[in-house]
Amino acid sequence: MAAISQGTGSKFFFEGESGRNTRGLLRLIILVTIAAAAVASRLFSVIRFESIIHEFDPWFNFRATKYLVNNGFYNFWDWFDDRTWHPLGRVTGGTLYPGLMVTSGIIYHVLRLLSMPIDIRNICVLLAPAFSGLTAFATYLLTSEMTTSPSAGLLAAAFMGITPGYISRSVAGSYDNEAIAIFLLVFTFYLWIKAVKEGSIMWAGFCALFYGYMVSAWGGYVFITNLLPLHAFVLICMGRFSPRLYVSYTTWYALGTLASMQVPFVGFLPVRSSDHMAALGVFGLLQLVGFTEWVRTQLPSKQFQTLLRGLVLVVFAAAFGFLVLLTVSGTIAPWSGRFYSLWDTAYAKVHIPIIASVSEHQPTAWPAFFFDLNMLIWLFPAGVYMCFRTLKDEHVFIVIYSVLASYFAGVMVRLMLTLTPIVCVAAAMALSNILDIFLVAEQPVEGAQPQANGNPRANGPTTATEKLASAIPDTLRSTKTPVVGIYSYLSKSAMTGAFTAYLLLFVLHCTWVTSNAYSSPSVVLASRLPDGSQHIIDDYREAYYWLRQNTHQTAKVMSWWDYGYQIGGMADRPTLVDNNTWNNTHIATVGKAMSSREEVSYPIMRQHEVDYVLIVFGGLLGYSGDDINKFLWMVRIAEGIWPDEVKERDFFTARGEYRVDEEATPTMKNSLMYKMSYYNYNALFPAGQAQDRVRGAKLPAQGPELSTLEEAFTSENWIIRIYKVKDLDNLGRSHQEAGAFEKGNKRKKSGKRRGARVLRVD
Amino acid sequence: MRLIQWASLGLISLVAADSNLTLESRNILPSTFKPPQHFQNVNLVRNINLEKNYVRETVNVVIENVGKEAQSEYFLPFEPGTIARIGGLEARDKKDPEKGGFVAEVAVTDEQSSTQFYKITLPTPLQPKGQLTLSISYWTLASLNPLPAQIGQTDKQYVLYTFSAYAPSAYLTQKQKTKLKLPTTDVPDAVTLPKSLNTEGKEDPQKQGTSFTYGPYSEIEAGALQEVSVRYEFTKPLTHSKLLERDVEVSHWGGNVAFEERHWLTNRAASLKNHFSRVAYQQSAYYNPPMAALKELRFPLAIGSEDPYFIDDIGNVSTSRFRTNMREANLELKPRYPVFGGWNYSFRVGWNGDLSGYVRRLKTGSDGFVLKVPFLDGPKQVEGIEYERVVTRVILPEGAINVHFETTIPLISNTTSLHRTFMDTLGRTTLELTAINVVDELRDRELVVMYDYPFSARFRKPLTIFGGILLVFVVSWVVGNLDVSIGSKVKAA
Incomplete structure (x- = not known):
């Protein structure tokens, strides 16, 4: 009885109309669970540390969000920030991508409306995890468009949810543009595919809308701007021009470009910059192709051939010539430096050291692919290969995307992020195909004869071969000929077992990577005490809070640009330079001040009204990310502007070593950065024993002396050192003279006393 | 964000704190006001406790009604500027402490410069010739000032306390003395008063361990002041x-x-003469000397x-x-960092x-x-x-x-x-x-x-939430059943 009722029950639940509902519900539950897993795996840092904004850029975004929430949207739009880039200021409202801040602002106000007054910091911290849940859902939609297998989408969503390549930029607290941009990227692609498939203006309109959102959120929108035209172009080249493509592309381009131009930072770039010309070109090409298609229906084919050839040549030559003309005349902005460095990895190092100095702009090391994607990286080519087999319009997209993104990910570490979605999609397609084959395929009945009378083809496939052909999707060549071994439980269980193990290992790897590599706020450092308990090293915040509480509201702080956003966000003090590296000269000025002698630096600091100088010093703790290790970049950037005054060669010893100990070059020893780093550091050690633990160097017995600066604050572990710039001397002497006078005063007196009186003889 | 709001609120209220006076006062007196001389202080003993970083004064005074009618309003004067820093003033009958405190209110004249008063209202009016022992106690905030105002990071801190050797009173005081309780015997400076002032002919202050005594003095006029000060070691955060x-x-x-x-x-506390030196701070951590920093x-x-x-x-x-x-x-x-002066x-x-x-x-x-x-x-x-x-x-x-x-x-x-x-x-x-x-x-x-x-x-909250969620379901059901497709008629046909 029970068995029967269960049988009917399962029939009820898995077949027919209610079966569809059940599957839908099941899918929903699975997706929600995946989203929950995606969010949960990003919370390591909140649980281990606290709800805190991470790293550098997020601090600016957080500060901007607070400004938006406090002052309203229009003030934010017109925001001129006089607390950064002193004395220049920054037109912040017009030079940022506002999507992220506006998103959090809207969430903040909606929650307020529902009488949930959640702190804006918590919204900012948890925005990235929340959007990663949405990204998983968008990936599901995108993948479902690519394949008929229902499991592929779910697998892709799961992969996207936990793959470290994406987690690296979306852990809780990593409040950066990428936090929402990846969701927008994937969702825009989904809408594009949908539009191309259906040729519907509605989907293309949505696609343009989300493209506009993406433009407002991240500079990486250029990837979409170039990928969609490329897709359209390749489709045309493959002879797949269709009204669907025409409708969706033209709708997307017209609306999307208009939408993108609403962002002040983008403005007229879509019609002026080279980066956007491909989209415009393809737009024109589509019109031409559409026109010729129409002409073809009107003309005989012979004449048409001639016409076409002529037309293509003329138009191409005209368009190209026009483009070159515009570029030369300067109407179209030339390619940006970051763009060049995409093609020539050595370009930045030579021409724009400021871009090269950022670690995330370095070329990717190959283990990083395995580190960030684990087993997906070897499923990825299989998935792409499968796309080649059923090469519909949307599969062409996958192929193009994979090729481009793979290249870019190889060039720049940071672009691993754009590769990750397509890897997840392709890998999920490959894996779901394997699982479908091995889990669904049933053992054909051996030796079953075709029925005596009647055409077997009319009655459907009955032979083993035909049954197989219908059961197995036309995918792998080896399955075309029946090999009975595959259907045995042994091979099935071996295969599924192996893949289950791989999947489990994948989860393990993702968790490990997330927990160990990507969940450190970098503002707070953690170490272990001998008894295994966690010890928090909180020097950054100690010093920033000191600045915030005990210096004047308008005291200008000079530091290397890495810490600009943090000083703005945590210490709330004006800075000279920050992570928005828009003015290379200003950064070079700071670099020059840091790398020159005091006599040179002091006038620079006076001119820029610097009150405090903040440096990071890891020598005591062995913290390697300190300013002495970054020092050469400062020198290089300063040398780019003042090649006569700052020379990188002078900081290396005769044997070409970069040293801080006794054998350091005089230029090094006299540089402001060196002096500030090691000032008073000797006093911590017995005489002559001072040691720098980062560079493993024994420091000179005599510590450096400062005359124009005085130590104002040093954090507990000496990581942050703050110096106050002295005022001008009261008696109009230079500080060196004043210092020498104060020290030499006694010596002179004693000398006078000791020396015998001599009559002056003329 | 909220903290910033609070901080700004705090600033506003800080500004307001200086004008606390007007907020608090309920009795505005005319500027020519002088307390009527109905009372005289027969005997007054004032104890000033300086062991903490605020000053606690306790005044025990025997008052006598010298007027002809029963009186219930006793005025206690304060120097201008101090009254805004007086807190927790309580007056009670010393002989009957269980009875609870008397009503004590600030009474100010409308001119800022003149002396301000606390008005103590006795629950039962004191009959002519009647005597009562009042015990008045209060705290004065922010009255210790470091001198020198700048010291080295590990130096001792000395604070200066300035007060009047004669207890401020609105009435004639027949006999009085002031006792100081200091936290230490390290007192480099204390203003000495000539023997002639003292009733017993001693030179003030009279030192006994950590307590200093000024007085006794007799027949001190109403409003008479004799400014003195002590400077003593107080190497603790203020x-x-x-x-x-x-x-x-x-x-x-x-x-x-x-x-x-x-x-x-x-x-x-005294601010740092030179800037903060982490080396000196770390070295001092081993022997942990008293420090004016809040740690x-x-x-x-x-x-x-x-x-x-x-x-x-x-x-x-x-x-x-x-x-x-x-x-x-x-x-x-x-705190994240030691809070120095x-x-x-x-x-x-x-x-x-x-x-x-x-x-x-x-x-x-x-x-x-x-x-x-x-x-x-x-x-x-x-x-x-x-x-x-x-x-x-x-x-x-x-x-x-x-x-x-x-x-x-x-x-x-x-x-x-x-x-x-x-x-x-x-x-x-x-x-x-x-x-x-x-x-x-x-x-x-x-x-x-x-x-x-x-x-x-x-049950308001659970019902509201229930209603809200119900509304969401109903709305989504209604929206889900709406047919907005343009081609629906074609389908039907």
Whole structure:
């Protein structure tokens, strides 16, 4: 009885109309669970540390969000920030991508409306995890468009949810543009595919809308701007021009470009910059192709051939010539430096050291692919290969995307992020195909004869071969000929077992990577005490809070640009330079001040009204990310502007070593950065024993002396050192003279006393 | 964000703190006012306690009505500028201390420069020739000033206290003396007064260990002053709280009382002569000398307190320890950096307590509750802490009515308002009490709040949430059933 009722029950639940509902519900539950897993795996840092904004850029975004929430949207739009880039200021409202801040602002106000007054910091911290849940859902939609297998989408969503390549930029607290941009990227692609498939203006309109959102959120929108035209172009080249493509592309381009131009930072770039010309070109090409298609229906084919050839040549030559003309005349902005460095990895190092100095702009090391994607990286080519087999319009997209993104990910570490979605999609397609084959395929009945009378083809496939052909999707060549071994439980269980193990290992790897590599706020450092308990090293915040509480509201702080956003966000003090590296000269000025002698630096600091100088010093703790290790970049950037005054060669010893100990070059020893780093550091050690633990160097017995600066604050572990710039001397002497006078005063007196009186003889 | 708001609020109220006077005063006297000479002080003994970083004065005075009618208003004068720093003034009958304090109010003249008064109203008028022993005590905040104002990081700190050797009085004082209790014997300077002034012909001050005595003096006219000062060693932080905001949030559903305190501290101690030297600070850590820097704050909380947090504007401060067991719940906080003289530190601490430990149901009515919490917790330091302004908010559950309160702390204002927060429809009933010039010795004083929390109010929130979710379902069902497709007619056909 029970068995029967269960049988009917399962029939009820898995077949027919209610079966569809059940599957839908099941899918929903699975997706929600995946989203929950995606969010949960990003919370390591909140649980281990606290709800805190991470790293550098997020601090600016957080500060901007607070400004938006406090002052309203229009003030934010017109925001001129006089607390950064002193004395220049920054037109912040017009030079940022506002999507992220506006998103959090809207969430903040909606929650307020529902009488949930959640702190804006918590919204900012948890925005990235929340959007990663949405990204998983968008990936599901995108993948479902690519394949008929229902499991592929779910697998892709799961992969996207936990793959470290994406987690690296979306852990809780990593409040950066990428936090929402990846969701927008994937969702825009989904809408594009949908539009191309259906040729519907509605989907293309949505696609343009989300493209506009993406433009407002991240500079990486250029990837979409170039990928969609490329897709359209390749489709045309493959002879797949269709009204669907025409409708969706033209709708997307017209609306999307208009939408993108609403962002002040983008403005007229879509019609002026080279980066956007491909989209415009393809737009024109589509019109031409559409026109010729129409002409073809009107003309005989012979004449048409001639016409076409002529037309293509003329138009191409005209368009190209026009483009070159515009570029030369300067109407179209030339390619940006970051763009060049995409093609020539050595370009930045030579021409724009400021871009090269950022670690995330370095070329990717190959283990990083395995580190960030684990087993997906070897499923990825299989998935792409499968796309080649059923090469519909949307599969062409996958192929193009994979090729481009793979290249870019190889060039720049940071672009691993754009590769990750397509890897997840392709890998999920490959894996779901394997699982479908091995889990669904049933053992054909051996030796079953075709029925005596009647055409077997009319009655459907009955032979083993035909049954197989219908059961197995036309995918792998080896399955075309029946090999009975595959259907045995042994091979099935071996295969599924192996893949289950791989999947489990994948989860393990993702968790490990997330927990160990990507969940450190970098503002707070953690170490272990001998008894295994966690010890928090909180020097950054100690010093920033000191600045915030005990210096004047308008005291200008000079530091290397890495810490600009943090000083703005945590210490709330004006800075000279920050992570928005828009003015290379200003950064070079700071670099020059840091790398020159005091006599040179002091006038620079006076001119820029610097009150405090903040440096990071890891020598005591062995913290390697300190300013002495970054020092050469400062020198290089300063040398780019003042090649006569700052020379990188002078900081290396005769044997070409970069040293801080006794054998350091005089230029090094006299540089402001060196002096500030090691000032008073000797006093911590017995005489002559001072040691720098980062560079493993024994420091000179005599510590450096400062005359124009005085130590104002040093954090507990000496990581942050703050110096106050002295005022001008009261008696109009230079500080060196004043210092020498104060020290030499006694010596002179004693000398006078000791020396015998001599009559002056003329 | 909220903290910034609070901070700016704090600034506003700081500005207001200087004009506290007008807020507080209920009696505006004409500028020519002079207290009528109905009384005279027969014998006056003033004790000035300087052991903490605020000054506690206790004046025991025998007063006599020399007028012809029964009098009940006794005026106590203060020098201009000081009255805004006087806190916790209490007057009582020394012979009958159980009777409770007399009413003491600030009475100011409308001119800022002239002397200001506290008016003490005796409960029963004193008959002519009648005598009464008054015991008046109060604290003076921010009256110790470091001299020299700048010292080295490990130097001793000396503070200067300036006062009048004659107790300020609005009446003729027949006999009086002033005793000082100092924390140390290291007193480099104390103004000496000539023997002629002293009734017993001794040179003031008379030193005996750590206590100094000025007087006795006899027949001192009303309003006579004799300025003297002492300078003594006090190598401790002069912790001064510019503002303390305290929230007590009662949740009947959660069975929880949540406390939060937001402090804006500053150290009034001598500032550093040179800048802060970490080397010197780290070296001094080994032998731990007395220092004018604030290094640690200890909060003895009510037993059973849990989930403490210690944060400031930029996040969690990891240098805190919470020791809790059956007998104690001590929260030990270390500021992010040692707070030297002239430096500021603002932070937030919070913790939870069990509702049953603070709230009792009244026996009279089924809906009546009574809440008993300390008016302020704050840190308990050996050297003491003074608060310029304390704002305590008691956030009662949504729908609480008939709110009454009782406290022995002198308040300057109380308001009841609504505070709208998580999932509230109306807002929670909030009682806001403000006191000025409070010291940490008052941290044991209690605040009792009585309120009614009707049964119906308790179910407002779950019903609202239920209704809201129901609305979402209904709307989505309606929207899901709408047919907005353009081609629907074609399909039907």
